[in-house]
Amino acid sequence: MIAALEDLWFAGQGWLFETLVQPVLYALGLMEWAEDAFEWMDFALFGVLQVAVIYLVCRPLEAWKPVEPRTDARSIRTDILYTLLTRLGLLPLVAFIAFASMEARLAGLVADSGWVPPTLETLFPVLRQWPLLALAVYIVVLDFGEYWRHRFQHTFGWWWALHSIHHTQRQMTFWTDDRNHILDDVIGAVWFGAIALLIGVPPGQFPIVVLVLRLAEALSHANLRLSFGRVGERLLVSPRFHRLHHSELAPGEEGRNYGVLLPVWDWMFGTADFRRDRFPPTGESSLPEALATGGWWRQQALGLRRMGAALLGRG
Template sequence: MFDAAVRLYDSFTSWLFQSAVQPALYALGMMEWAEDAFSWMDFFVFGFVQVLVVYAICRPLEAWRPVEHWDDRRVVGTDVAYTLLARLGVLPLMAFVILAGVQAQVAGWIADLGWVAPNLETLVPGLEGRPFLAFLFYILILDFGEYWRHRLQHSLPWWWALHSIHHAQEKMTFWTDDRNHVIDDMIAALWFGGLALLIGVPPGQFPLIVLVLRVAESLSHANVRLSFGQVGERLLVSPRFHRLHHGVLSAGEEGRNFAVLFPVWDMIFRTGDFRRDVFPRTGDPEAPAELVRGGWWRQQVAGTRRLWRALRGPAVG
């Protein structure tokens, strides 16, 4: 299943590059950029697939049974801009340019050491020859890492200075998932990608894992009155479960319901709130106006200033 999906995706990107991108580069006399252009196109196509799948799943749900109705949706438009920039725009290119050199150096250093990352199929013999079961285990481990990254975002003052942009939204929709500071997004990419490398996630499965978590996170932010029931709420994060995390009484260090996909981590570490049929108002009462109603650039600047103040610590007076 995984190999077939990867082959289909690779066939499409190869066709798109050969039929559209490569001729354009040739006409412009820029064939020396062909390899970089293919990498960028791959970013764009995969991002487009993510946005398309998320919209197809979440938008009908929000139209079916919304928690809230708003006349003014301008701040939601800001979240749409976040998604388009993060998935289709300049941010993946920035991350690629900044991290490509680091990745090459790390890969060379690992190769010089002769170290080959283990994977679950070799560490757990029962998983050998069972790629779907191994896929689920990879997701479980990565989700555990995401739970702790999320807790640290709330518990470390400098990280909360960045993450507070995400929690300032009072009109939460599935677009809100991408409402993050650029620095926060880069830290998250390093955290997630580093853990995936450490546990040996196969390259063919990594994009599918990203897609699964992307859909789950967007759904959990959706403006939909949806609960998975008393049992289901303990198996998968629902929009109701995560809305409690975004509630006005759950902002900052006193957060709860940190899980991204599996609530079991909140159950184990006693950070879960499983009250049923509770859909609180979202937002951070302490967030300044620019984080609540500002545009993308204004929020990025405000987040950077808050980060600087947090790193400097309280003023001595």
């Protein structure tokens, strides 16, 4: 099945490249860039696919059973801008160029050393015969890594200064998932990519893993009055489960519900809050108002200033 999806994707990508991109490159005399353009097109199309799948799944659900009416259109537009910049804009291009170069250098160093890094498939050969099982294992391991990255974002002052932009949104929707500081996104990409390389996620399965976790994150942020029930809430992160994470903490309360896909990590490490039928207001009133209502540029600049102050021990 995974191989069939890969074939379908590459066939569609090839058709679009030959029909739309290659004629333009030829007309402009830029055919020496054809290979790079083909690789970038793959990167950009995956961004389009992510946005499309998430919108088609989450927007009807929000319209069906919202927690609250949409009253702050400006704030939601800012979150949409975050998504477009993160998934389709300049940021993915910069990330693609940087990681492509890093990956090539790393592969060269590993090849020169003669060392073959172990992967999950070498440690557990059965995964080679069961690609769907392997896919599930990769998702679980990477979800575990995302749980701890999220906890660290709330633990270290300098990291919280960046991540707090995400927590100031008082009008949460599925777009809010991408409301992050650019530096926080870079750290997250390095974290996620390093774990994926370490456990040996195959290139063909990596986009599926990313799409599954991205869809789970978007759904958990949705303006959706939905609980998965007493049993389901302990199997998958629901909008209700994650909304508690975005609610303002009462005095003496500790952070809770950090999980991205699986609540089991919160249960194992004592950060789970399974109180049902609670859909509290979101936002963090102790943070500067500009982080909640300012535009993209203002939020990014303020995040950097707050991170600098945290590193210098001034905040």
